[in-house]
Amino acid sequence: MISIAIRSLIAHRSRTTLSIISIAIGVASIFLFVTMINGINKASTEQTAKQNPLNQIIVRPRLDKTGLVSFLTKSEKGKLTDQTIEDIKKINGIKNIYPEIQFGNFSSIEVQLIGIGVLTDAMVFGVPYEFIKDEIPNEETWKSSEEPYPAILPRKILELYNLSVASPQGLPLLSEEDLIGKEMIFYPRFSTFFGSSGNDKSTQITLKIVGFSDKASLLGPTIPLEILNTLNRYYAPSGNNSYTELFVETSDQNKTTQIAQEIENLGLSTQYFTKDLKEVQAKISYLSIGLGLISLIIILLSGIAIIGTFLSQIAERRKELGLLRALGATRKQIKLLIMSEAGFIGLIGSTIGIGAGILASIIFDKYITTELRNTILLPKTLFCITPEIIIATLAFGICLSIIAAYIPANTASKVDPITALK
Amino acid sequence: MIVLQDVYKKFSSGKSKTDALINVNIKIKEGEFVAITGPSGSGKTTLLNIIGGLDSPTKGKVFINDFDLKHMDDDELSHYRNKEIGFIFQEFHLEPFLKVRNNILLPTLFDGHTHDVQAYADALLKEVKLVKKSYALANELSGGEKQRTAIARALINKPKIIIADEPTGNLDQETGEAIITLLKNLQKTHNITLIIATHDKEIARLAKRIIHIEDGIIKRR
Numbered sequence A: 001m002i003s004i005a006i007r008s009l010i011a012h013r014s015r016t017t018l019s020i021i022s023i024a025i026g027v028a029s030i031f032l033f034v035t036m037i038n039g040i041n042k043a044s045t046e047q048t049a050k051q052n053p054l055n056q057i058i059v060r061p062r063l064d065k066t067g068l069v070s071f072l073t074k075s076e077k078g079k080l081t082d083q084t085i086e087d088i089k090k091i092n093g094i095k096n097i098y099p100e101i102q103f104g105n106f107s108s109i110e111v112q113l114i115g116i117g118v119l120t121d122a123m124v125f126g127v128p129y130e131f132i133k134d135e136i137p138n139e140e141t142w143k144s145s146e147e148p149y150p151a152i153l154p155r156k157i158l159e160l161y162n163l164s165v166a167s168p169q170g171l172p173l174l175s176e177e178d179l180i181g182k183e184m185i186f187y188p189r190f191s192t193f194f195g196s197s198g199n200d201k202s203t204q205i206t207l208k209i210v211g212f213s214d215k216a217s218l219l220g221p222t223i224p225l226e227i228l229n230t231l232n233r234y235y236a237p238s239g240n241n242s243y244t245e246l247f248v249e250t251s252d253q254n255k256t257t258q259i260a261q262e263i264e265n266l267g268l269s270t271q272y273f274t275k276d277l278k279e280v281q282a283k284i285s286y287l288s289i290g291l292g293l294i295s296l297i298i299i300l301l302s303g304i305a306i307i308g309t310f311l312s313q314i315a316e317r318r319k320e321l322g323l324l325r326a327l328g329a330t331r332k333q334i335k336l337l338i339m340s341e342a343g344f345i346g347l348i349g350s351t352i353g354i355g356a357g358i359l360a361s362i363i364f365d366k367y368i369t370t371e372l373r374n375t376i377l378l379p380k381t382l383f384c385i386t387p388e389i390i391i392a393t394l395a396f397g398i399c400l401s402i403i404a405a406y407i408p409a410n411t412a413s414k415v416d417p418i419t420a421l422k
Numbered sequence B: 001m002i003v004l005q006d007v008y009k010k011f012s013s014g015k016s017k018t019d020a021l022i023n024v025n026i027k028i029k030e031g032e033f034v035a036i037t038g039p040s041g042s043g044k045t046t047l048l049n050i051i052g053g054l055d056s057p058t059k060g061k062v063f064i065n066d067f068d069l070k071h072m073d074d075d076e077l078s079h080y081r082n083k084e085i086g087f088i089f090q091e092f093h094l095e096p097f098l099k100v101r102n103n104i105l106l107p108t109l110f111d112g113h114t115h116d117v118q119a120y121a122d123a124l125l126k127e128v129k130l131v132k133k134s135y136a137l138a139n140e141l142s143g144g145e146k147q148r149t150a151i152a153r154a155l156i157n158k159p160k161i162i163i164a165d166e167p168t169g170n171l172d173q174e175t176g177e178a179i180i181t182l183l184k185n186l187q188k189t190h191n192i193t194l195i196i197a198t199h200d201k202e203i204a205r206l207a208k209r210i211i212h213i214e215d216g217i218i219k220r221r
Helices: A002-011 A013-051 A068-073 A082-089 A139-143 A155-169 A225-235 A253-264 A273-316 A318-326 A331-372 A387-404 A406-413 A417-421 B044-051 B074-083 B100-109 B117-127 B143-155 B173-190 B201-205
Strands: A056-061 A094-102 A108-113 A116-121 A125-127 A149-154 A183-187 A205-213 A222-224 A245-250 A268-272 B002-013 B016-028 B033-037 B059-064 B085-088 B161-165 B193-198 B209-214 B217-220
Touching: A002 A013, A002 A331, A002 B100, A013 A273, A013 A331, A013 A387, A056 A253, A082 A094, A082 A245, A094 A225, A125 A225, A139 A205, A149 A155, A155 A205, A222 A225, A245 A253, A253 A268, A253 A273, A268 A273, A273 A318, A273 A331, A273 A387, A273 A406, A318 A331, A318 A417, A331 A387, A331 A406, A331 B074, A387 A406, B002 B044, B016 B044, B016 B217, B033 B044, B033 B201, B044 B059, B044 B161, B044 B193, B074 B085, B085 B143, B100 B117, B100 B143, B117 B143, B143 B161, B143 B173, B161 B173, B173 B193, B173 B201, B193 B201
Parallel strands: A125 A222, A149 A205, B033 B193, B033 B209, B085 B161, B161 B193
Antiparallel strands: A056 A245, A056 A268, A094 A125, A094 A245, A108 A116, A108 A183, A149 A222, A183 A205, B002 B016, B002 B059, B209 B217
């Protein structure tokens, strides 16, 4: 029966080609959508993991407890203090706690970029070496106690500069290597926005960029904790002495969620990988729904095209089908014959569709990496192709073809041999 | 033994009704060569279709070896057509995209078989003198070759009955005579019941018995 199906497909080349094209287009589109959603999902998961490793919880004060009233009254309630660290340490499964503090006064940073001086308000943060040691392999670089003080910048800020400043204005793009070793002037008593009688540009502290990190705050440079403590003592004695954030490292990544719950029970706010990922995936799900709807339309159109092609093919093949019935083929066998043909069309169409999808994804990716890289913020690759997706798409294409051929197969099985052979 | 008892067949098309067969009673013995004659539209093909299990009577009974065809469902009728009957059509009805050999083997694909069909196909190709054309496509054959292929196909499942509806209708006289001679010889060697519908009196004379039908009524048997 399969050999008849194959021979019949070869004999009806034009119809077969048409059906194969319908399936290939549908499968290629679905393949592209699925791999794109998978690619975006993977990229966002990787990005989330970079910013927030699986065994890390970022602890912040709860906004409802550190609001304006708390700020004005200098209340310690809900803030991150040494006592908070002690309370968290009591929870089982805590490996390390790294505090982050913030410079307690309005301040600004000046830096010379490609010959242009840029002066902007910025926040300055302090973290212990252990927290960023992966980015600064040489501890001495971070522990320098003399000016220029070491500073790290968030990687994202470089991407944002290249994307939103350099590209639109035709300025040269900057890399990490270009900026490492570059000095910045930190004005601890000067603000470009909040100018007042106390605004003083004469106090200058030199910082030197020693590295980049995904863990560093997006709001400004991060310097050694000890140095920021000293700067706070000198230049912001009345400022807030509590910690901005605590980076809690758990000993078992599987217990991160549970530990985060316990920290939240202490009246604190937490951010961790699973929580971040859920939020990211919730956002991606909208895209998935949109692409899913487009896929559904494509599937319907492909299905309709197959039904139409097979129905007209069956009308043309009435004599052939009638003869098979006369020679002893049962209705079930005729159905099987048509559905086998559809299965083969599905197999060939899906294989071509997947091949076209892979090719299209390579072309799109190449376009993205060369043409759009500096125009919009994109992951390195937009499509993530896995063997599971290939197998599932192949199976889907075959099933779609067989399902779409069911109605024509049913019609074929009802062909009356007497009228067909007249 | 083929027995038709009080068989009626009516065709309805809208309000008009046509009596294709009226009170047909026939007995055909095993191994008999019977010619069914009559003018066009007399009911010959309808009669063959009913015997071959392609159609059912409106009224009456059809027994094949004492088994009433009425009691067969669609699958059983398919099996009956596949195993018991060999069909030969005026228009040959070969699959054009299949080679001669594969056309002959076509009926063997639908049901199990107890004999070596490949060897039997070779033997039949020899009998119908088509060995050299075994691997030619059906649409590359002449009319006579096509009908010889159809004859071999009708015999491949070793049926007990061969039904041939105007088998020479699309052939010239010489080729037609050769086909009838071939069929007659095969009928003898394979000991099968051969029922031929024809309006050619010369061909009918070769049969052991002639059943003449006019307007659906058997006139002579």
